[in-house]
Amino acid sequence: MQDNFNQQIENLKINLIKMASLVDEQAEKAFTALETGNVELCRGIKAKELEVNIYDNLIQTQCENILALFQPVAVDLRFIISVMMINNQLERCGDIAVNIAQRVKKTNEHHSLIAETQILEMGKQAREMLKNAIDSFINNNIDLANKVIDSDESVDKFNKQIFKALVLKMQNETQLIEPCAHLIVLTRHIERLADHATNIAENLVFYVNARIIAHKKKFEKWGVSDQTID
Amino acid sequence: MKTKFHIKDLDLFFKEEKVLKQINFEIPANKILGIIGPSGSGKTTFLRALNRMNDLEDGTRIEGNILLDEEDIYKPDYDVVALRKKVGMVFAMPVPLPMSIYENVVYGVRLSGVNDSKLLDELVEKSLTASYLWDEVKDRLKTSGMRLSGGQQQRLCLARVLAMEPEVILLDEPCSGLDPISTAKIEDALTVLKKDYTIILVTNNTKQAARVADNTAFFLMGELIEIGSTGQIFTTPNRIETNDYITGRFG
Ligand SMILES: Nc1ncnc2c1ncn2[C@@H]1O[C@H](COP(=O)(O)OP(=O)(O)OP(=O)(O)O)[C@@H](O)[C@H]1O
Ligand SMILES: [Mg+2]
Numbered sequence: 001m002q003d004n005f006n007q008q009i010e011n012l013k014i015n016l017i018k019m020a021s022l023v024d025e026q027a028e029k030a031f032t033a034l035e036t037g038n039v040e041l042c043r044g045i046k047a048k049e050l051e052v053n054i055y056d057n058l059i060q061t062q063c064e065n066i067l068a069l070f071q072p073v074a075v076d077l078r079f080i081i082s083v084m085m086i087n088n089q090l091e092r093c094g095d096i097a098v099n100i101a102q103r104v105k106k107t108n109e110h111h112s113l114i115a116e117t118q119i120l121e122m123g124k125q126a127r128e129m130l131k132n133a134i135d136s137f138i139n140n141n142i143d144l145a146n147k148v149i150d151s152d153e154s155v156d157k158f159n160k161q162i163f164k165a166l167v168l169k170m171q172n173e174t175q176l177i178e179p180c181a182h183l184i185v186l187t188r189h190i191e192r193l194a195d196h197a198t199n200i201a202e203n204l205v206f207y208v209n210a211r212i213i214a215h216k217k218k219f220e221k222w223g224v225s226d227q228t229i230d
Numbered sequence: 231m232k233t234k235f236h237i238k239d240l241d242l243f244f245k246e247e248k249v250l251k252q253i254n255f256e257i258p259a260n261k262i263l264g265i266i267g268p269s270g271s272g273k274t275t276f277l278r279a280l281n282r283m284n285d286l287e288d289g290t291r292i293e294g295n296i297l298l299d300e301e302d303i304y305k306p307d308y309d310v311v312a313l314r315k316k317v318g319m320v321f322a323m324p325v326p327l328p329m330s331i332y333e334n335v336v337y338g339v340r341l342s343g344v345n346d347s348k349l350l351d352e353l354v355e356k357s358l359t360a361s362y363l364w365d366e367v368k369d370r371l372k373t374s375g376m377r378l379s380g381g382q383q384q385r386l387c388l389a390r391v392l393a394m395e396p397e398v399i400l401l402d403e404p405c406s407g408l409d410p411i412s413t414a415k416i417e418d419a420l421t422v423l424k425k426d427y428t429i430i431l432v433t434n435n436t437k438q439a440a441r442v443a444d445n446t447a448f449f450l451m452g453e454l455i456e457i458g459s460t461g462q463i464f465t466t467p468n469r470i471e472t473n474d475y476i477t478g479r480f481g
Contacts, residue, residue: 002478071437073464076477210466 005070009079012062016083016090019055020134022048023090026097027193031127033104034186035120037111042101052094059087075207082207086137089196089203093130096193103186110179117165119187122158125151126190129197137204148201155194162187234259234398234428235280239294242272242279244287249275251452253294262420262429264443264460266436268480271449273432277400280430281317282310298398315342318391322403324383326375331367334375334386338394357389360423362415381412388419398428405438417442436476440464448472 026045033041063084066072072080107114114120129148136145166180166187205211235257242250250272257263265273275284282303284290295302303313315338327334335354336344344350354371358364363385367378375386384404391399401420405413420429420442433439439446440460447457448471456463456472467473474480 005478073436073440073476074467074473077465 005066005072005076008062008066008070009076012059012066012080012083015055015059015062016087017138019052019059019087019090020138022052022055023094023097024131024134026052026094027127027130030097030100030104031123033101034114034123037104037108037114039105039108042105045101046098049094049098052091056087056091059083063087075210078207078210082137082203085203086200089200093193093196096189096196099189100186100193103182103189107179107182107186110176110183113169113176113179113183117162117183118158119162119183119190122155122162122187122190125155125158126194126197129155129194130200133197133200133204136201137207140204140208142205142208145201145204149198149205152194152198155191159187159191232259233257233300234298236297236300237294238297240279240296241293242275242284243289243291243293244275245289249452250279250292253454255447255454255457257428257430258445259428260424260426261444262424262431262442264439264446265430265432265449266434266439266446266475267449267455268475269434270451272452273449274402276449277319277402277430277432280398280400281314281319283314283319285310315394316396317398317400318394318396319400319402320384320387320391320404322406324380324387326378326383326386328374328376330372331375331378331386332371335389335393337390342394353393354389357392358386360392360419361385361389362419363389379412381408381415384408384412384416385419388416392423396427398430399423401429401431403432403434406434413438436464448475450475 026048029041029045033039063080066080070076129151132144133148135141136148163184166184170177170180233256237253237255237257240250240253241248253276265276267273278284279292279296280298280303284292292304296304298313298317302308327337329337332354333340335357336350339350339353355364355368358367363382366382367386375383378386388399388401388404405416408416417438420431423429424444431439431443443460445457446460446463448455448463448467448469450471456467456469458468463472464476467476
């Protein structure tokens with residue numbers, strides 16, 4: 001029974017890694033298109049969505065089966081919970097890559113605008129975070145996960161700065177309102193991608209250290225710790 | 231929270247062999263304590279130490295103390311008969327006596343000298359209701375207890391213990407060999423009973439401890455490795471041995 005369980009866990013992990021590499025490819029294409037303005041790259045992204053969704057369903061079903069058949073506890077239970085959460089986050093990252101690609105196509109003629117603001121720097125950082133989040137759970141690398149969690153703040157900062165810059169642009173050059181509006185939405189997508197990468201990293205920390213760290217910053221601001229809430 | 235048992239530096243020997251080693255902890259009243267651990271880890275021996283059933287075995291010796299309501303149950307003048315009335319026990323194999331269901335329930339009570347039939351009638355209904363068996367047998371109380379199914383027999387044995395109106399109920403793998411529905415009935419009964427009793431449940435089925443116990447103790451090779459709230463033991467055990475046992479990685 002233990003052998004069977006280990007085999008199923010192994011299999012689940014393999015599927016999650018396959019799913020992650022699909023999403024990673026989507027993100028890679030979207031961000032390269034953003035950086036280079038090569039919209040041709042955007043084509044394959046949407047097509048990958050179907051495959052991602054198949055893995056999403058497969059992983060969901062596998063988790064459900066393992067929970068029902070083995071009723072895992074402790075570290076095994078945390079593993080299943082974190083796989084379910086990471087699966088969900090990855091699926092959304094895939095969606096966001098599609099969204100980013102759409103905005104890249106719409107703003108293609110205004111590539112100079114992208115270069116002018118800090119959108120590329122922000123994109124690089126978010127891209128790096130997703131890559132590291134995926135690497136961290138493949139290799140159980142807590143340090144890397146913590147690095148991802150720490151980067152989230154600077155992406156938020158980029159987002160605010162870029163928003164301001166784009167609003168200013170729209171005020172001064174009304175003919176740029178439309179592309180700027182697209183770019184605001186684009187940066188919002190990038191910001192969400194970084195959030196999901198952060199969640200993935202937090203799920204790894206939960207699995208390894210049995211500590212829930214999501215919303216920790218908010219709790220700190222309110223002066224409560226996660227331990228005080230029952 | 232009231233402490234029912236206080237176990238202090240308990241060692242237990244069968245002849246030269248030390249089978250319980252330095253057990254120290256308190257068992258709170260009106261809770262269910264689950265005791266888990268591999269075969270031979272000392273669960274049954276520990277349970278039997280709580281009502282001095284090991285005394286019946288030659289060459290048994292203990293060191294340390296077991297306090298029940300702050301009184302040392304191993305002190306020389308302690309009334310062992312009263313102890314076994316106060317601390318009842320249900321065994322793994324149900325042992326119905328070759329008599330009617332009714333007489334099975336009141337057997338111990340009659341032995342202790344009670345014969346008022348109205349009192350006994352009440353006791354039978356109350357005990358069988360509390361052990362979740364009443365509805366199934368109320369129309370055939372005069373038939374033999376041996377004719378019940380295994381699951382029903384086990385609930386009959388629980389009723390027999392309850393009829394003695396103990397304060398503590400010890401159960402040693404009461405559901406081994408029972409189907410899921412009989413098991414659920416016993417578990418439901420225990421969950422209700424803990425309002426009035428302190429329950430200590432030894433089980434080879436860790437999932438059962440997870441379902442019903444408030445606190446869970448993990449024994450290994452005669453040692454108490456870890457005790458904590460059941461939620462903590464089954465989500466974040468502190469000891470690697472506990473983790474390995476509950477996740478089935480053991481041995
Ligand atoms: N009457 C006895 N005389 C000598 N040794 C005994 C006696 N009863 C038990 N032991 C020993 O004490 C140790 C603990 O046994 P115990 O029956 O308490 O284990 P357990 O945890 O209840 O195991 P199981 O899950 O198989 O019921 C074992 O090594 C056993 O061999
Ligand atoms: Mg035993």
